[in-house]
Amino acid sequence: MANILVIGDGAIGLMLSHFLSKAHNVYVFTRKTTANTRFYCKANQPSQKINAQFITLKQLNELPAFDTVIFAVKAFQVIDAFIHIKPFLSSRCNIVLSHNGMGNVEQLNAELRFEQALYFLTTSMAGFKSNQYIVQHTGEGKNIFGACNTQAHNNYKAMLEQFSPLPQLSYSKNIEQLRFEKLLVNIAINPLSALHNIKNGQLRAPQFSSTIFNLLTEACNIAQALKLNIKLADALSNAYTIMTLTAQNYSSMHQDVIHNRQTEINAICGYISEQGRRLNINTPINNELLAKIKAKKSVD
Ligand SMILES: NC(=O)C1=CN([C@@H]2O[C@H](COP(=O)(O)OP(=O)(O)OC[C@H]3O[C@@H](n4cnc5c(N)ncnc54)[C@H](OP(=O)(O)O)[C@@H]3O)[C@@H](O)[C@H]2O)C=CC1
Numbered sequence: 001m002a003n004i005l006v007i008g009d010g011a012i013g014l015m016l017s018h019f020l021s022k023a024h025n026v027y028v029f030t031r032k033t034t035a036n037t038r039f040y041c042k043a044n045q046p047s048q049k050i051n052a053q054f055i056t057l058k059q060l061n062e063l064p065a066f067d068t069v070i071f072a073v074k075a076f077q078v079i080d081a082f083i084h085i086k087p088f089l090s091s092r093c094n095i096v097l098s099h100n101g102m103g104n105v106e107q108l109n110a111e112l113r114f115e116q117a118l119y120f121l122t123t124s125m126a127g128f129k130s131n132q133y134i135v136q137h138t139g140e141g142k143n144i145f146g147a148c149n150t151q152a153h154n155n156y157k158a159m160l161e162q163f164s165p166l167p168q169l170s171y172s173k174n175i176e177q178l179r180f181e182k183l184l185v186n187i188a189i190n191p192l193s194a195l196h197n198i199k200n201g202q203l204r205a206p207q208f209s210s211t212i213f214n215l216l217t218e219a220c221n222i223a224q225a226l227k228l229n230i231k232l233a234d235a236l237s238n239a240y241t242i243m244t245l246t247a248q249n250y251s252s253m254h255q256d257v258i259h260n261r262q263t264e265i266n267a268i269c270g271y272i273s274e275q276g277r278r279l280n281i282n283t284p285i286n287n288e289l290l291a292k293i294k295a296k297k298s299v300d
């Protein structure tokens with residue numbers, strides 16, 4: 001039984017806590033003033049109390065050393081959250097990131113001690129919080145994790161065992177490739193659904209096809225320069241499949257824009273723009289959507 005700390009009591013943090021607490025001691029770090037019990041709800045089944053302890057900064061010092069710390073926050077929240085938690089990490093602690101978009105891995109690796117393993121967990125489980133205390137698990141999905149440093153490569157079997165309560169769990173030897181494939185889906189769906197105020201399925205209309213084609217062509221040019229094995233035809237087919245599977249959903253960026261929250265655009269189209277500048281590859285359509293989404297909210 002491991003001691004696991006989950007940072008963030010959002011939809012993903014609560015779903016991961018629900019499953020992991022079936023086999024481990026799970027603590028969930030919240031920055032809210034109350035640390036009340038939270039609940040997990042799926043379809044028409046009765047809601048279940050999440051068997052984890054909800055803690056605030058004051059309590060971090062009083063707890064036993066954590067074997068694993070999972071950052072279940074948005075891409076732009078990772079570094080700030082890590083800075084707060086770093087003093088409480090033991091020298092052999094496993095660090096796990098789980099978010100949409102790219103970035104953070106290099107920056108975090110530079111901050112870690114030699115024996116601290118860094119992993120990335122991509123999840124296609126879907127959920128949302130119907131209020132501050134309840135997560136609704138709305139979509140089944142895979143949980144795939146991979147190693148982001150040598151220490152993690154060496155210890156992944158132990159992590160596979162530790163994460164075994166997660167649904168549809170597997171380990172990938174090439175997590176960067178998987179992250180990029182997920183990035184391509186988010187590039188095709190998130191900004192356009194937010195700008196046009198539409199559900200994911202409506203993006204299949206012919207009026208969006210040339211923009212989606214151009215967005216993914218630019219992103220695939222970057223993938224090729226990064227020596228990833230990604231084909232444009234696969235990227236397009238995958239994006240349209242996800243649009244169909246999630247046809248009735250509003251993307252996370254749509255919801256962020258509607259609620260006037262900071263979006264993850266910097267980690268999505270922003271990542272392509274940044275790599276384009278660095279690699280001298282033109283990315284005009286990603287640049288344009290980056291600017292348009294940023295213009296929706298000045299603090300991004
Ligand atoms: N929801 C989904 O279905 C899916 C989400 N994802 C991705 O997973 C990531 C997390 O998503 P989701 O759970 O929906 O996001 P949420 O915004 O619901 O959750 C993030 C949580 O992290 C908390 N948080 C942020 N910074 C800190 C900090 N420094 N210390 C403590 N808590 C902190 C926030 O707290 P506060 O409320 O106080 O701001 C919030 O509760 C995103 O990158 C998302 O794109 C991926 C697949 C599916």
Ligand SMILES: CC(C)(CO)C(=O)C(=O)O
Nearest residue numbers: 189246249250251252253
């Ligand atoms: C897969 C997709 C597009 C589902 O809405 C998503 O990851 C998101 O909304 O961020």
